[in-house]
Amino acid sequence: MNRAYEVKLDKIEPLQVLSPEGKIVNEEMLPKFTNEQLRELMRRMAFTRVWDQRAVSLNRQGRLGFYAPVSGQEAAMIGSEFVLEKEDFICPGYRDMPQIVWHGLPMYQAFLYSRGHQHGGQIPEDVHVLMPQIIIGAQIVEAAGVAMGLKLKGKKNVAITYTGDGGSSQGDFYEGMNFAGAFQLPAIFFVQNNQYAISTPISKQTAAGTIAQKAVAAGIRGVQVDGMDVLAVTAAVREAREHALEGRPTLIEAITYRFGPHSMSGDDPTKYRTKDEQGEWEVKDPLVRFRRYLESKGLWSEEDESKTVEEAKEHVAEQIKRAESVDKMTIAGLLESMFEEPPVHIREQIELYSAGGEK
Numbered sequence: 507m508n509r510a511y512e513v514k515l516d517k518i519e520p521l522q523v524l525s526p527e528g529k530i531v532n533e534e535m536l537p538k539f540t541n542e543q544l545r546e547l548m549r550r551m552a553f554t555r556v557w558d559q560r561a562v563s564l565n566r567q568g569r570l571g572f573y574a575p576v577s578g579q580e581a582a583m584i585g586s587e588f589v590l591e592k593e594d595f596i597c598p599g600y601r602d603m604p605q606i607v608w609h610g611l612p613m614y615q616a617f618l619y620s621r622g623h624q625h626g627g628q629i630p631e632d633v634h635v636l637m638p639q640i641i642i643g644a645q646i647v648e649a650a651g652v653a654m655g656l657k658l659k660g661k662k663n664v665a666i667t668y669t670g671d672g673g674s675s676q677g678d679f680y681e682g683m684n685f686a687g688a689f690q691l692p693a694i695f696f697v698q699n700n701q702y703a704i705s706t707p708i709s710k711q712t713a714a715g716t717i718a719q720k721a722v723a724a725g726i727r728g729v730q731v732d733g734m735d736v737l738a739v740t741a742a743v744r745e746a747r748e749h750a751l752e753g754r755p756t757l758i759e760a761i762t763y764r765f766g767p768h769s770m771s772g773d774d775p776t777k778y779r780t781k782d783e784q785g786e787w788e789v790k791d792p793l794v795r796f797r798r799y800l801e802s803k804g805l806w807s808e809e810d811e812s813k814t815v816e817e818a819k820e821h822v823a824e825q826i827k828r829a830e831s832v833d834k835m836t837i838a839g840l841l842e843s844m845f846e847e848p849p850v851h852i853r854e855q856i857e858l859y860s861a862g863g864e865k
């Protein structure tokens with residue numbers, strides 16, 4: 507197979523399977539999915555777009571706390587998770603709620619995380635994800651550790667971690683990749699290059715031609731992919747997973763774009779992005795691209811779209827109500843959740859606050 511998209515030190519073109527018009531441009535890398543799998547990919551992407559729109563609205567209503575919008579990045583997020591196994595581990599950043607919810611975390615717990623509730627971070631035992639990392643880049647070293655654990659236990663599974671282009675400027679980014687390369691760990695490092703670290707453009711973050719080529723220093727594979735093309739993303743991650751199981755970690759740089767602000771915490775993208783730039787990326791919308799492809803094959807219709815939109819609205823409404831019905835946190839309850847067996851000094855504080863010391 508042609509591996510021109512694998513990074514050495516020369517300039518490359520990102521792996522692409524679908525053109526913005528929804529036409530196949532790379533038959534060789536076209537993933538072998540059933541029609542139902544293709545429909546499910548589209549359903550998840552459309553569902554996530556509606557969920558994101560509703561989450562933004564809920565934030566503005568004061569019903570959610572911190573929230574980082576994802577519209578525009580659905581192909582990178584949904585496509586990368588879609589080809590994982592249930593036992594594979596996801597080590598997310600704070601924007602990566604779609605991946606961990608589709609991997610099994612109940613949505614109401616994602617909402618609780620946003621609201622700062624401790625139960626949002628109490629991951630069910632059969633869901634193989636870590637709590638979203640708020641410290642930029644810290645999830646990279648976490649993933650290296652998880653991958654080491656999988657290797658030591660002889661598991662045929664991988665750890666995948668996500669960060670943005672800004673995260674690739676952190677020391678943890680290099681440390682995690684170097685560790686994975688040195689110990690030949692089953693790890694995938696997935697960078698969603700959405701062009702801005704809040705308001706700092708990628709051109710001011712690094713002098714490197716690509717983020718993907720930074721893999722060379724760690725002695726691991728580096729791949730660049732069109733992050734607005736869900737079929738290209740699934741192909742790249744599926745291949746990376748196979749290599750990871752053989753002890754060859756991969757760094758994937760997905761070229762994508764966030765249509766909204768960095769977060770709902772006061773960021774105004776109109777101050778650092780132009781309308782022309784926004785328009786250039788909107789014609790590459792991952793949902794439009796994939797929808798055109800499926801429609802050409804008779805696999806998606808307006809009826810399918812409408813049904814998915816209504817399903818998403820109903821589910822989000824149900825899950826936010828469930829989150830709002832959870833008992834409010836108490837100091838005693840928070841202390842209880844810190845240790846499986848609280849040490850003496852924590853037990854004393856629990857007893858104090860349970861007896862009314864927090865009033």
